[in-house]
Amino acid sequence: MSNDWLSKQGQSAGGGGKFRSGFVAIVGRPNVGKSTLMNAMIGQKIAIMSDKPQTTRNKIHGVYTTDEAQIVFLDTPGIHKPNSKLGDYMMKAADTALGEVDAVLFLADVSEGLGGGDRYIMERLKAAKTPVFLVLNKIDKVQPEELLPIIGQYKDFLDFAEVVPISALQGSNVETLLQQITRYLPEGPQYYPADQITDHPEQFVCAEMIREKILQLTREEVPHSIAVAIEDMRVQDNGVVYIGAVIYVERDSQKGIVIGKQGSLLKEVGKLARRDIETLLGSKTFLELWVKVKKDWRNQERILKDLGFRHE
Numbered sequence: 001m002s003n004d005w006l007s008k009q010g011q012s013a014g015g016g017g018k019f020r021s022g023f024v025a026i027v028g029r030p031n032v033g034k035s036t037l038m039n040a041m042i043g044q045k046i047a048i049m050s051d052k053p054q055t056t057r058n059k060i061h062g063v064y065t066t067d068e069a070q071i072v073f074l075d076t077p078g079i080h081k082p083n084s085k086l087g088d089y090m091m092k093a094a095d096t097a098l099g100e101v102d103a104v105l106f107l108a109d110v111s112e113g114l115g116g117g118d119r120y121i122m123e124r125l126k127a128a129k130t131p132v133f134l135v136l137n138k139i140d141k142v143q144p145e146e147l148l149p150i151i152g153q154y155k156d157f158l159d160f161a162e163v164v165p166i167s168a169l170q171g172s173n174v175e176t177l178l179q180q181i182t183r184y185l186p187e188g189p190q191y192y193p194a195d196q197i198t199d200h201p202e203q204f205v206c207a208e209m210i211r212e213k214i215l216q217l218t219r220e221e222v223p224h225s226i227a228v229a230i231e232d233m234r235v236q237d238n239g240v241v242y243i244g245a246v247i248y249v250e251r252d253s254q255k256g257i258v259i260g261k262q263g264s265l266l267k268e269v270g271k272l273a274r275r276d277i278e279t280l281l282g283s284k285t286f287l288e289l290w291v292k293v294k295k296d297w298r299n300q301e302r303i304l305k306d307l308g309f310r311h312e
């Protein structure tokens with residue numbers, strides 16, 4: 001099955017004139033709101049969101065298109081020091097993203113203050129030749145007069161091309177941010193059709209939606225050792241999309257938690273995920289879920305590749 005099996009047909013590119021386009025990376029330590037911002041800008045749920053750190057593991061391209069410009073966003077994995085092979089993959093993906101872009105959005109959580117994680121990332125950004133924006137998120141959590149001194153702390157560390165305070169959750173200043181980014185893009189073609197919001201295969205997005213529901217419904221320490229693989233995805237004769245997905249956990253005890261009493265938790269995961277997937281695909285969906293134990297999958301290269309983690 002090809003990856004773009006559900007992709008919409010391309011539209012004609014955005015003509016000549018002064019059309020601007022380019023690639024923009026979003027970096028920031030875990031939980032600063034990268035996925036929330038991506039969703040606020042693109043206006044559709046494409047990146048997994050949770051209140052647990054380090055859940056954005058793959059690069060997700062979100063594409064924002066207007067009559068004048070197209071911005072292709074790379075949602076980089078949370079940058080952190082690698083402690084397993086999975087960490088290695090994340091670091092490489094992030095570095096690749098930084099080398100290819102027209103601008104970098106460094107997202108920071110204004111309510112948490114400048115921490116070691118922020119410094120670590122800014123240190124790496126110092127080497128970047130591309131303009132770096134300081135995007136201070138979660139301004140809804142602080143008083144306006146607190147903002148300026150905080151901005152000062154960050155500016156002492158790095159020379160930012162622009163500073164834009166926002167609330168991704170409430171959508172404040174997100175429009176301004178998009179306008180500012182557009183000013184930094186070169187003249188260029190429309191890379192993607194206007195109705196395309198992500199160039200990731202729908203399979204990946206569906207798997208992330210399932211993962212998101214598990215994270216929401218399990219309060220235990222299970223989530224970090226969970227991966228979801230879509231094994232089968234096809235349109236049936238009756239027009240219903242069939243999806244078969246396997247949830248990988250590391251231990252039998254985790255399997256029990258994910259399944260729940262008499263399958264209750266898994267059933268709820270399926271119900272909630274199906275709702276989101278139907279909205280994404282715009283068609284009725286039949287979702288079947290299995291839970292399998294794969295010991296220490298995070299350190300097994302082959303399984304990582306099967307699950308779609310790749311060096312590029």
Ligand SMILES: Nc1nc2c(ncn2[C@@H]2O[C@H](COP(=O)(O)OP(=O)(O)OP(=O)(O)O)[C@@H](O)[C@H]2O)c(=O)[nH]1
Pocket residue numbers: 028029030031032033034035036037048049050051052053054055056077078137138139140141166167168169170
């Ligand atoms: N109050 C407030 N909360 C926010 C805002 N933006 C994001 N959040 C919350 O912060 C938490 C983390 O947001 P995510 O978008 O998942 O963060 P992330 O940076 O993508 O996290 P990783 O996937 O771990 O890299 C969620 O609970 C969001 O609802 C904001 O502007 N204001």
